[in-house]
Amino acid sequence: MATVDQGPDAEIPAPPWKRRRPPAKARQPLSQDLIVDTALRVLDAEGLDAVSMRRVAQELGTGPASLYAHVSNKEELLELLLDRVSGEVSLPEPDPARWREQVKEVAHEIHQVLSAHADIARVPLGMIPTGPNALRLNERLLGVLLAGGVPPQIAAWAVDRIYLYVNSDAYEGSIHVTKQRASGLEPAEYMAGFLGQVREFFTSLPADRFPATVRHAPELMSGDGEDRFEFGLELLVRGLESYVRGAGKD
């Protein structure tokens, strides 16, 4: 049916057995940035579990094998994804007089950015971030502490501990978001149901075996995630403060 010579780019209707990629071709040239972009879109839309090599590839109109030319494995993709997100964190200029507030500001900022991107907080818990933006955060947080007069060794370890705290709390928070999303309920509905279950659980305990727990069930249940995050941060900062006052001797 089709004549042979029409020039190489003429609109030949159908030599279909050799036409390999008609639907997905003439795309963008598939770079690492593009892959991370796509992964970020999937993350925000459907959560970290949806960020699979296959899913990202599908979103780009190709197969999973194509990604491995630009990203050595999934772990690297997640590192790149985390660092992309970390770029959204804005940081203050160190001010010696306000170091306590600034430590909290940085912590809140990181927490907020992580929480804004589904359960991305699971990633830094499974590795030590070494991307350029992670370095930027490290540098600033360390700078704030040093400016505040925290001894260098204390400040260095404190950076590590504060990171661990922020990441783990953000991860814990993201679990609830994930479960709420999976349940299909409204956030308020879900939270009410969850709190109700916990309340029932605590108050139904035998008071003789768990006296403190039953007696203080209201305190154990009071406060939302934000309150508890703030409280833990306050604990850490107060602890650090004790090293500044007595900086001369331990």
Added chain:
Amino acid sequence: MATVDQGPDAEIPAPPWKRRRPPAKARQPLSQDLIVDTALRVLDAEGLDAVSMRRVAQELGTGPASLYAHVSNKEELLELLLDRVSGEVSLPEPDPARWREQVKEVAHEIHQVLSAHADIARVPLGMIPTGPNALRLNERLLGVLLAGGVPPQIAAWAVDRIYLYVNSDAYEGSIHVTKQRASGLEPAEYMAGFLGQVREFFTSLPADRFPATVRHAPELMSGDGEDRFEFGLELLVRGLESYVRGAGKD
């Protein structure tokens, strides 16, 4: 060859096409406890990633479907596994005079038990433990804090934060163990290699863009996991102490 009537349980050598389960039958009756036992064995031997429904079933000489009669899904199995492990934690009797030390003792105890069982610490990070042994820990830790004069609301939140800290640090630690195990190297070899990489990374940074990081690279790298865990614990306890001293007003 085989005669027909020998009684139903006689030793018939081979009607092989209908003999369904000759290798794996006449086993233990496959209870929930037995499943958790087996999962624990796999966990200790090969890590949490090896604890799959298929693997546990295989270890019991059966298929994965058989487990679902005793355990509703993998999440429940992991909860049971965690609570089994939590039973190994031994707890002190609250002593008002030693509350700071006791908080640390409990934290260390939990940390140690979690670390003794591969990367089981990943489990409590993904859920709120509600098993009987988790309750036992809650009750005791809360009791220690209250005995020490920590205000109830502070104590209640502190339990939550201390848990989060212990779990997340134990998890972070288990990552290194897992990677070391996967690398096939000796622990010392692996650690040396890892520290060397980090050292090289820090010292190769541009000092003008990351002055604090480069200047304090030794402090950032000093201390092993145990030192850092202890330091974070000290921060938390010092923070709590500040609430005890000024218990009257905030």
Added chain:
DNA sequence: TTCTACGGACGAACAGCGTTCGTGTCAAGT
């Protein structure tokens, strides 16, 4: 201009995962 290399793209496959369905079997209750 023609040929040759080379690197990116990618279809297919491998081994594993959690979970469900339908069937099979055995023991206890009627």
Added chain:
DNA sequence: ACTTGACACGAACGCTGTTCGTCCGTAGAA
């Protein structure tokens, strides 16, 4: 002796990360 119901479980579904070998389009060499 027969029925009932709980447990056991083979097979399958749809998913995962990763690798192999092959294809193609282009850039450089002849």
